[in-house]
Amino acid sequence: MTTTLDAPGLDVREDVRSFVGSSRQLFIGGSLVDAADGGTFATIDPATGMEITQVAEATAEDVDRAVKAARAALEGEWGALPGTARGKILLRLAELVEEHADELAQLESLDNGKPLPFAQYDISSVAEHFRYFAGWTNKIEGATIPTSIPNSLVYTRPRPVGVVGAIVPWNFPLLMATWKMAPALAAGCTLVLKPAEQTPLSALRFAELAAEAGLPDGTLNVVTGFGEVTGQALVEHPGVDKIVFTGSTAVGRIIGATAAKTVKPVSLELGGKSPHIIFDDADVEAAAAAAANAIFYESGQVCSAGSRLMVQQGIYDELVERVTAIAESLKMGTGLAPDTTLGPLVSEEQLDRVRGYVETGLSEGATAVTGGEAVDGDGYFFRPTVLRDVPDHVTVCREEIFGPVLVTQPFESLEEVAQRANATEYGLAAGVWTRDLGRAHRMAELLDAGSVFLNCYNAFDPAVPFGGFKQSGYGRDGGRDALEKFLETKAVWTNLA
Ligand code: ADP
Numbered sequence: 001m002t003t004t005l006d007a008p009g010l011d012v013r014e015d016v017r018s019f020v021g022s023s024r025q026l027f028i029g030g031s032l033v034d035a036a037d038g039g040t041f042a043t044i045d046p047a048t049g050m051e052i053t054q055v056a057e058a059t060a061e062d063v064d065r066a067v068k069a070a071r072a073a074l075e076g077e078w079g080a081l082p083g084t085a086r087g088k089i090l091l092r093l094a095e096l097v098e099e100h101a102d103e104l105a106q107l108e109s110l111d112n113g114k115p116l117p118f119a120q121y122d123i124s125s126v127a128e129h130f131r132y133f134a135g136w137t138n139k140i141e142g143a144t145i146p147t148s149i150p151n152s153l154v155y156t157r158p159r160p161v162g163v164v165g166a167i168v169p170w171n172f173p174l175l176m177a178t179w180k181m182a183p184a185l186a187a188g189c190t191l192v193l194k195p196a197e198q199t200p201l202s203a204l205r206f207a208e209l210a211a212e213a214g215l216p217d218g219t220l221n222v223v224t225g226f227g228e229v230t231g232q233a234l235v236e237h238p239g240v241d242k243i244v245f246t247g248s249t250a251v252g253r254i255i256g257a258t259a260a261k262t263v264k265p266v267s268l269e270l271g272g273k274s275p276h277i278i279f280d281d282a283d284v285e286a287a288a289a290a291a292a293n294a295i296f297y298e299s300g301q302v303c304s305a306g307s308r309l310m311v312q313q314g315i316y317d318e319l320v321e322r323v324t325a326i327a328e329s330l331k332m333g334t335g336l337a338p339d340t341t342l343g344p345l346v347s348e349e350q351l352d353r354v355r356g357y358v359e360t361g362l363s364e365g366a367t368a369v370t371g372g373e374a375v376d377g378d379g380y381f382f383r384p385t386v387l388r389d390v391p392d393h394v395t396v397c398r399e400e401i402f403g404p405v406l407v408t409q410p411f412e413s414l415e416e417v418a419q420r421a422n423a424t425e426y427g428l429a430a431g432v433w434t435r436d437l438g439r440a441h442r443m444a445e446l447l448d449a450g451s452v453f454l455n456c457y458n459a460f461d462p463a464v465p466f467g468g469f470k471q472s473g474y475g476r477d478g479g480r481d482a483l484e485k486f487l488e489t490k491a492v493w494t495n496l497a
Helices: 014-021 060-075 081-099 101-112 116-134 175-189 201-212 227-236 247-258 284-298 315-330 346-364 414-422 437-446 477-485
Strands: 024-027 030-032 040-045 051-058 154-158 161-166 192-195 220-222 242-246 266-267 274-278 308-312 365-372 384-389 403-412 429-433 453-454 487-495
Touching: 024 060, 024 201, 040 101, 051 201, 060 161, 060 175, 060 192, 060 220, 060 227, 060 242, 081 101, 081 116, 081 175, 101 201, 101 429, 116 175, 161 175, 161 227, 175 192, 175 201, 175 242, 175 429, 175 477, 192 227, 201 220, 220 308, 220 414, 227 247, 247 266, 266 477, 274 284, 274 414, 284 315, 308 315, 308 414, 308 487, 315 365, 315 384, 315 403, 346 365, 346 384, 346 403, 403 414, 414 453, 429 437, 437 453, 477 487
Parallel strands: 161 192, 161 242, 192 220, 242 266, 274 308, 274 429, 308 403, 384 403, 429 453
Antiparallel strands: 024 030, 024 220, 040 051, 154 487, 365 384
16 A cells, blocks of 8 residues: 655665554563554554554553553563663763664654654654663662650661553654653663653654663553543553553543543643733844744644733734744644654644634634645645734633644733733743843742743753643653652551560
8 A cells, every 4th residue: 555655755774764664563561562452553654644554553452551561560670670780771871872863863753754853853862861760779768757755766778659540742743752761760660651642653663672672571562542442441450550641632631531440540741822021121123033933833733832922012013023933934744754843733633623713713713824724635734823912811712732833922011911820720830031030930929830940941951850740731751750650658657665
């Protein structure tokens, strides 16, 4: 059959062609296996709407096998390794990811649609996360605690939380999986990973590299499939000790409710409608470039996208003009084409969703300065869109669109903008541009957001916690906070008398 790789002029590496040249199997207990019922599904290139390859569709039975393999590794070889040995494997894995960076980046770009340089950045960040968390493996310590009881010795022993179910989205497929895998493995947990059905390929290739790095069989298992079947089976499984999830708030709520039935702890990194606030003393050129990047990078399919641009009245028109000019300069195309700066949306469903939001916004009174429509053709492209003078109460100002659609609004004062920025159900990220240091830190104090960016936007590092307030979720990826998520504390009491 014809696949997207047959498209003329597409420069695809031989190793990538070979990887997708046959249908991909599940990775369970260190082996590549078919789904129990032999089921598969197509993964699609969003730039052409054509199939890349078929991927195994895991059933509840496959999830059960994966959970049992993860349990066996936890109680077996992986669980017995001292932290330093775990760290060495994670360091080797970081090296292997770098050695295969071009291959992984092409797979990611093909499956997700993102421009290749963005995928290359993601993969380098994957390696850096494993390196950072490798450093924690031999620094996991308990405490000795003085108490009011005479002749007692009390100490704590942190231990891995156990078998982790990780469910991740399609926008940064391998990087989001890494945000869960790296700290979980550093803590000594084992995992069953469910990538998003839109982008299963990089995780499957990564699992092979993890085995090559020396990760014992069963430590990392990858089950590909859909949320309502594979994902749900993982959340319901009594053998899973914790669920970590990145995705939409709607699905996060379902996962939290399902996990409650087996009293499973859950960490949720969910959606956002993040305000990006520019005061009139800001460096306008830098702020405009950042404002455009904050919404058009990855076609706006970023949970912390700066999707609501709030600009102080005196420079509002200038900012809108500058951002519009940047939007109009973006080059849409397949992620693998060297001049592409704006890829497609990940799926037809996502394209319909974005189109629907923009139509609603226009009918509710917003004005499109540029964009506002999908591109005719086979791929899932939506024109970069800037909406101006958007009232606070309309749908596009309150809900997450997850597309290249920027809502812009003028504001007058600090107190007003802080209050309006916080008057949303989300609390993931916020950006502030001003040359006044006091004003910047006052805003950092006032804003309800898990990450506040001052004179920058969407900066990330493996050492820094990231996650949401309010309906944007709970728990943190990144840094020591992420490690703690995968540990639980045992208190040991000793009678010295
Ligand atoms: P989006 O809406 O942006 O596609 P989702 O939140 O739906 O993102 O998906 C994120 C991840 O959650 C995907 O891996 C998806 O398969 C999974 N998922 C979706 N629904 C469920 C569910 N009911 N239970 C478990 N996982 C789910």
